[in-house]
Amino acid sequence: MIIAVDGPAASGKGTIARALARHYGLPHLDTGLLYRAVAANVARLDLDGSIEADAIAACDFDDALLDDPILRSDAIGSLASVISAHPLVRASLLQRQRRFANQPGGAVLDGRDIGTVIAPEADAKLFIRATPNIRAKRRHAELRAAGSTISIDRVLADIRARDLRDSTRSTAPLVPAKDSALLDTSFLSIEASVQRAIAIVEARREMTR
Numbered sequence: 001m002i003i004a005v006d007g008p009a010a011s012g013k014g015t016i017a018r019a020l021a022r023h024y025g026l027p028h029l030d031t032g033l034l035y036r037a038v039a040a041n042v043a044r045l046d047l048d049g050s051i052e053a054d055a056i057a058a059c060d061f062d063d064a065l066l067d068d069p070i071l072r073s074d075a076i077g078s079l080a081s082v083i084s085a086h087p088l089v090r091a092s093l094l095q096r097q098r099r100f101a102n103q104p105g106g107a108v109l110d111g112r113d114i115g116t117v118i119a120p121e122a123d124a125k126l127f128i129r130a131t132p133n134i135r136a137k138r139r140h141a142e143l144r145a146a147g148s149t150i151s152i153d154r155v156l157a158d159i160r161a162r163d164l165r166d167s168t169r170s171t172a173p174l175v176p177a178k179d180s181a182l183l184d185t186s187f188l189s190i191e192a193s194v195q196r197a198i199a200i201v202e203a204r205r206e207m208t209r
Helices: 013-024 032-044 052-057 063-067 074-083 087-101 114-118 132-145 152-168 190-208
Strands: 002-006 028-030 107-111 124-129 181-184
Touching: 002 013, 002 114, 013 028, 013 107, 013 124, 013 190, 028 032, 028 087, 032 052, 032 063, 032 074, 032 087, 052 087, 074 152, 087 107, 087 114, 107 114, 114 124, 124 190, 132 152, 181 190
Parallel strands: 002 107, 002 124, 028 107, 124 181
Antiparallel strands: none
16 A cells, blocks of 8 residues: 655644554655755755756765754755755656555655655545644744754745745646645644544545455
8 A cells, every 4th residue: 555645844744644654554755855865965065956967966875864863954954945846856766766655565655746746656645734834833843842043934934935946846846636635734633633644544445445
């Protein structure tokens, strides 16, 4: 079984995807980490992420980099958003993601183009969303807990900028797949969001039995 979980930053898609993976005993991939790994390589090599050729030069990395805590930093996240808009970067990482999705038994993947590009044949597709203000509050709380002093206004501005880049890029823009189920987590607890996600997956499984 392949489960595709898409949505914008801080919508809750990662938390939901991990919970679904535990519930169904499936491997999980946060595909955003792949772009963050490229971003970390760009920073390490002192390249310019806004230049596609520089970003492509940073696409070759070992899987061990995906466990590096630096990938979770806001600076790397912002750079990854810029890098992910490059068509050749997306093409470079495409097969890596598809291999993960199509492994025996299936998998859970979360990102921004799983249901539309990476695994359009997924058995269940969810598009997770929440209002920009709610998402900014969530991300701000995470960053403050990690010791950051960034203002919530800056976080909100960054989220809006990412949304714009992600939804308007020419290659694999952030849009719900036509057959995806929408789940708004704005006013739901984590537990309630996960339970609704499981119910959506179960409903999709019943439809295919």
